[in-house]
Amino acid sequence: MRKLLCSCLGILLALTGSLRTVSAGTSTGTLTVTASVTGVCVIGNATLAFGTYNPTAATALPATTTVTLTCSLGTPYNIGMSAGAGTGATTTLRLMTAGASTLGYNLFRDAANTLNWGNTVGTDTLSGTSSTSTLANTINIYGQIPAGENAAVGSYTDTVIMTVTY
DSSP states (O other): HHHHHHHHHHHHHHHHOOOOOEEEEEEEEOOOOOOOOOEEEEEEOOOOOOOOOOOOOOSSSEEEEEEEEOOOHHHHHHEEEEOOTTTOOOOOSSSEEETTTTEEEEEESSSSSOOOOOSSSSSSEEEEEEEOOOOOOEEEEEEEEOOOOOOOOOOBBBBOOOOEEO
């Protein structure tokens, strides 16, 4: 009986040893993911409407408008304004025209009308850094027709190019 039990045990051990567990192998690697965000700005269009100007009035005629500037988050920018299309206009005194007639006006970066808005980066442009979560910044533009501008009757217009340097 002992022999029989030992034989059975030997057979059982032999069978167990030959029954190997089959397992799948594994291996790992890495995936590198990259992206670059470039600084970019886009400025919208705007209209500055003075309304009706009275050349005999003793006070200047102010007007205000806004323009949307959308930049990549953290992008530093400068916004400049050209002299406009009027012949002889400068960034200090721009000229709207109605035919051959002109009407002078000014553009400012501040509500107090003390900071002229020109087109020389670092001198008379509006600087800032895009820092809003929506990336859209509202930029205020202040205008003024000085008192005493002698202009003929007519509808005056001008086109000023806004340039964003970033």
